Structures are given as C-alpha cells and as structure tokens.
Amino acid sequence: MVIAVISFNIALAALCLGIAWKLRQAKRSLRRATRWLVNAERNTSRVLSRAPYHILLGQSGVQYGRGQIAGLGALQQQIARFAALLKLLQWMGRRPLQPIPRRLAPRAKLLG
Template sequence: MLAIVLIFNFSIALACLYATWQVWHLRRTLAQVTASLHTIERDTYALLHAAPAAIAQGQIGTRHLRRQYQKLQPQLQQAQQLLAILSLGQWFYRQLRSLQGPPTRLLRPTPPSRRRHIRRGV
C-alpha cells in the first residue's frame, strides 16, 4: 500500500513539474511577445507622430490646387471653344474647296536657270 501511495505522489509531482515547466515556457513566450509589441508600438508612434502635420500640409496643398484649377477652368473652356471654332472653320474651308473642284495650276514660264538644253539630232 505504501508503494502505491509513493508512486501516486511521485506521478503527481511529475505532473506538477511538467505543468511548471509549461508555465515557465509560456511566461518566456509571453515576455517575448510583450517585448515585440512594445517595440512595434514605439516604432508605430515614431512613424505616425508626425502624421497629423503631414496630413494638414497635404490638405493645404490640395486646397491650393483646387483654387488653381478653378482659376484655370474658364481658360480651358475658352481654349476648347477656340478649337471648336477652328475645327468648324477648317470643315467649312474643306467644303468650300470641294465645291470648287480640283485646284488649277497657273502656267508660269520656267526660269532660264532651270531649262534643260535639248540636243537636236543626236
């Protein structure tokens, strides 16, 4: 009977030793995770600490670009209207030319420097 009690106590002690060993490993793992999270939190803070100022600067730049765009919008419309008028004028000119028929060449005398000498009888 004493042997059974000793074996039972020994098995309980081994189970407690195993549980202690597991808790010790869990503690080490949790310490590493805590250190990693602390590092991540510190780096994130360092990275995002300047973000509000950068966002505000970006908003100012965006506002400035929108104002410039609004100022340029009438000029763009005028340029588009001018191109439309030029295109219409070009179309009208082509239509007028097609009604006149093929272009005729005026006969001009050839200047003496460009005349070819023709040999006769050779």
C-alpha cells in the same frame, strides 16, 4: 495499496512540475514578446508623431491641386469653345457665297 498511492502522488507531482516548467517558459516568451511590442510601439509612435501635420499638409496640397485642375478645366473649356469658333469661321470662309434667290420680286409684281 500505500505504494500505489505514493507512486500516483509522485507521478502527479512530476506532471505538475513539468506543467509549471512549461508555464515558466511561456511566461518568459510572453515577457520577451511584450518588451518587443512595447519597443515597436514606442518607435512607431516616435516616427508617426509628426504624421498628422504631414497628412493635413498633403490634404491641403491635394485640395490646392484640385482647385488648379478645376481652373484649368474652365480654361480648357474656353479654349475648346474658341477653337470651335475658329473652325466655324474657317468653314464659312471656304464656302462659296451663293446668291440668295429673290422670290419676293414676282409677288411684288402681282401686288402692284
């Protein structure tokens, strides 16, 4: 019975030693991953430190461009209206002038 208890204790100690070894390896791996992530965050922070300035600069450029496009839209509408007016004038110039029939003349004779 004593041999069984001692054997069980040795097996349990070996199991705990194996688990401790694996936990130590996991700790090293996590430490390396933490260092890598901290370095990546530091590099990203350094690269993106000027990003808010550039984002605001880009947004103002987009707003300026939209204003330019809106101005061009109004100009384009004016050009389209002018072109339509020119087409109307051309169409009227090509139409032959037809005399307006005088319908008032017979009525005037009746009244007179």
